[in-house]
Amino acid sequence: MKIKSKGIAVFLSIIIIISAALYTAVSGLNMGGISIAPMKDGIKQGLDLKGGVYVVYEAQTDETGEELKKIIDQTIEVFRRRIDSLGLTEPVIVKEGEKRIRIELPGVKNAREAIDMVGKTAQLKFILEDGSVVVTGKNVKDSEVVFRNDSNEPIVSLKFDAEGAKAFADATEKLAPTRSPILIVLDNQVISSPRVNDKIPNGEATISGNFTVESASELANLIRAGALPVDFKEIQTSTITATLGENALKASVQGAKIGVVILVLFMLLYYRIPGFVACIALVAYALIIGFTFVIMGATLTLPGIAALILSVGMAVDANVIVFERIKEEIRNGKSIRASIDSGFSKALSTIVDGNITTFIAGVVLYNFGTGPIKGFAVMLMIGIIASMFTAVVISKALLKSISNANVVKNTKMFGA
Structure with missing residues (x-):
């Protein structure tokens, strides 16, 4: 009786966790200072969906x-x-x-x-506070991040051509006594306003001021970019148009719904209890994918939806491999509990091999592809990891809890 209660408790605990996650995904959560928006509001739509x-x-x-x-x-x-x-x-x-x-x-x-x-x-300009231009982007030869010798603080180093060096020297000579700033303007926006401490006669200047390596690199890049002759x-x-994107999304969702319904019916009719477990794992899979997308701030596109549907098939395929192994073990005379352990153990290598090869393909697509292809690859790789986890961990935990509860003894309920 103790084993039976423990098995039921584990099964119900998993169901409750998945149900709570599903409710949060659909309706959001606002409790005890914690606020989580519904998943549909957190997933960004790409160009092909949003227009x-x-x-x-x-x-x-x-x-x-x-x-x-x-x-x-x-x-x-x-x-x-x-x-x-x-x-x-x-x-x-x-x-x-x-x-x-x-x-x-x-x-x-x-x-x-x-x-x-x-x-x-x-359009890059170095201007005075009165709006007069000192030098422009064409006079900047280079801009890069360097580090102070005394404090190792990141600063931005500038180098001007001969014309720019003379103009900069004249301007800094006038500004140094009052420590007035020179405004660095890109596309009519001030991106930095360093104060002039001394005359700079040799066309080489530095900009300092509580930079991180990242912020100094960004400023150096912007200054260099303004001087590009390319x-x-x-x-x-x-x-x-938004209409095309909306129609594409509706068609994709409708197709996915039909496919999932057919899939669920097949799994329930053919595998019965394992099929029911696979359906629960499929819900967990969808939740993992959705929350991962929201956390990553990823953008959903039509190729991404295609990869999602493909990875759903792979998630079900992993379960089918396991369930067929379990059926074989039951037919060989093993108990349901022993068949589940043996089925997962024997199917694991096949599942891992199949998913690793597909994951490698995803890595190749991501590294050599562009735009939508990268989106497809990212979605595929996330889907593979999620499908592996749900098939090997969640499905196994649910099936073992059912066998430990000892409430189903008829092997036909396991498709055997």
Whole structure:
């Protein structure tokens, strides 16, 4: 009787935990100072679901290798800053190939205005408080993060060309006595305003002031980007209406519902109690995927939904392998409890091998793919990990608790 009570307690505990997580996902939670929004409000929708615009720019340069990578990285920083200033949500800015940058702007109303704002040439100026220009981006030869010898504090080092060095020397000579600032302006926004302590005659200056390595790197990148002589050509643009995105989402959800219903019916009719356990594990799988997406701040796209549906199939496939093994063990005369232990043990290597090979494919897609392909790969890898956990841990715990409860003795209820 003790074993029976323990088995029932474990089974009910798992059901209660999954039910509580499901309620939180659907309705949210607001209790004792803890506030969790419903999952649907926390998952960001991508361009193909929400509608918007995407544009691909190509660098017009003959540079290669590290120098080209440096140019692309600096330009991405400028694009990101401009997009943030537009107040747009869930932008995607990624490198595509060697010379291209892909920008996705979900929810954009005025596509042309947004593209013009993002793609215009960066304007960097060093100006005085009265608005007069000292030097511009074309006079900046380099900008990088260095560290003080005495304190190891990160600072930003600047180097100007000959014309810029002379103009900067004249300006700093006038400003040093009053320790007035020079404003560094990018696209009409002040990104830094260092005060001048001394005349800088040699065209080499430093900017200090409680920087972290990250903030100093960002400032150095922005200054360098404003001085880039590289033009970017708009080579591809497409607008997706919100209606198209909404219809695509509805069609995907409808297809997923039909597939899940058919799947649940098959598992219940063919495997019975193990099929019921698989359905519970499937709910746990969906919850793990959803909460992981929210925590990561990931963006859901149509390729991501496709990967999700694929990983659902893999999660069920893992359960099917286990259940078939359990049926074989029961037919060989073993008890239900022994068959469950043996079935999971023998099926584990097959499940792990199949999932690892698919995970490797996901890693390859992520590293060599771009845009939507990366989204598909991320969703696939998350789905594989979640499916492994639910099949090997949750399904096993539920089946063992049922066998330990000793309430089902008929082997036919296990599909045997």
